[in-house]
Amino acid sequence: MSVITGLGVVAPNGVGVEEFWAATLAGRSGIGELDRFDTSGCPARLAGLVNNLDPAHHLPSRLLSQTDVSTRLALIAARSAIEDAGVDTSAMTDYDMGVVTANASGGFDFTHREFKKLWSRGPEHVSVYESFAWFYAVNTGQISIRHGMRGPSMALVAEQAGGLDALGQARRTVRAGTPLVVCGGVDSALDPWGWASHLSGGRVSTDPDPATAYRPFDRRATGHVPGEGGAICVLEDAEAARTRGARGYGEIAGYAATFDPPPGSGRPPGLGRAARLALADAGLGPEAVDVVFADAAGLPSLDRAEAQALRELFGVRGVPVTAPKALTGRLFSGGGALDVVAALMSMRHNVIPPTSGTTSVPDDYGLDLVVAEPRSAPVRTALVLARGRWGFNAATVIRPTQNRSQP
CATH class of the missing domain: 3.40.47.10 (Thiolase/Chalcone synthase)
Structure with a gap:
């Protein structure tokens, strides 16, 4: 581990x-x-x-x-x-x-x-x-x-x-x-x-x-x-x-990467498959996930595609979703790593940070998006998603370690 x-x-x-x-x-x-x-x-x-x-x-x-x-x-x-x-x-x-x-x-x-x-x-x-x-x-x-x-x-x-x-x-x-x-x-x-x-x-x-x-x-x-x-x-x-007596914030329980099919192929984007593969790598089902830190592209077409992937995996409003990167902008290679830090802090404090600025989510997205205020909730498992331009997809499952210290 x-x-x-x-x-x-x-x-x-x-x-x-x-x-x-x-x-x-x-x-x-x-x-x-x-x-x-x-x-x-x-x-x-x-x-x-x-x-x-x-x-x-x-x-x-x-x-x-x-x-x-x-x-x-x-x-x-x-x-x-x-x-x-x-x-x-x-x-x-x-x-x-x-x-x-x-x-x-x-x-x-x-x-x-x-x-x-x-x-x-x-x-x-x-x-x-x-x-x-x-x-x-x-x-x-x-x-x-x-x-x-x-x-x-x-x-x-x-x-x-x-x-x-x-x-x-x-x-x-x-x-x-x-x-x-x-x-x-x-x-x-x-x-x-x-x-x-x-x-x-x-x-x-x-x-x-x-x-x-x-x-x-x-x-x-x-x-x-x-x-x-x-x-x-x-x-x-x-x-x-x-x-050596080190503190453990959490473990990388699962990870997967996929690549999108070529445009016009009729095949779905690879983000949902990356999420499923990461959960399988962790030996967990979707029901174990307490929060998803979304890629959150901010463009309707890409947001809709990510919402569909989450809806197919978890069901309609089946899991809390958040995108704290709305406060920082998209940091490219730094974005996913920073979301992992936020996920670890969510597990430590049992709170899900909100998605800033978002106030009106289309009903057909089927998302339980955390907005406005942090949401107190037990967080034992977090799924972190990221999409790179030109088809890169990655998903990481974060779980707490047994010896993590409390604040």
Whole structure:
């Protein structure tokens, strides 16, 4: 069994688990106007921003010149997770520790600054760190270097589904014999080129009101708000964690990934199959699930498809559903990992966070969507869903460990 023993969060509505969870329950949003460059000519100007976090207070100065925004956030989250787990990495064997992270964008801000230097000033002005700072695998590499982790490691690219895939791969790595794996997802692509990429996808809401721009499953939903950040977890072999007296937040009881069939095939999307496979992997039936943390795309067509998958699996209003990401925006590889943190906190406190901004769910969706206020309820099993652009689907079943501490 693999248990999560440490959590690190860098989210638009809170840095650190406690701050993020308090904001999630209170409905405090991290969505605001994107002010890092001039967006006056853009059709959408809202984003989930990790503000009030100075990387210079958390990282050595030599790393600041080497890293993109996303890597800095990942390093901060990873260190927080390792400290939360109470792991002394210097006392462990380096090949007994691995790193698996997901990233959808690479080092967008860093590499586009270097491109500008190349075109305007010449190649001699381009940073030597561009050779790796742009790459999707850089978060895995920098975390492993900083903490001396030489065990099996990997970087995954599956857009919004990537964070759950990273946890699933970490679980496989632990099962194969690596005692500890740092895993999760963090993304940031909020520079001018990154923003143009977000907008070109056609799924970003143009609603100028931060309170209503991203309201998944609402009959007036018009798209999502992009965001940055995510979460990093420490995943350990359960016996190894018990031996060192570690706290267990919960276990990854089940995981599955699927891919959508080609458009026009007449076959259904793969999200529902991923959910069923994850439950089967956990040895559980749908009746065991106490809450679903939905992918919550925020577009009517995609929301309707997810609602249908949930309705077919659980029945009409058969399980509480929530999407706390309405307060942060969609964080791409960071979104699923952050939902896992929220699921773990739901189990710890026996409360389901609400879906902010959503007030009117179409009856034919058949969803028991938690809105307006947190809902007190026993939470023993959570299903976390994520869909990435171009057909990626992932599902993770989270259960509490027997030795979890209470607040």
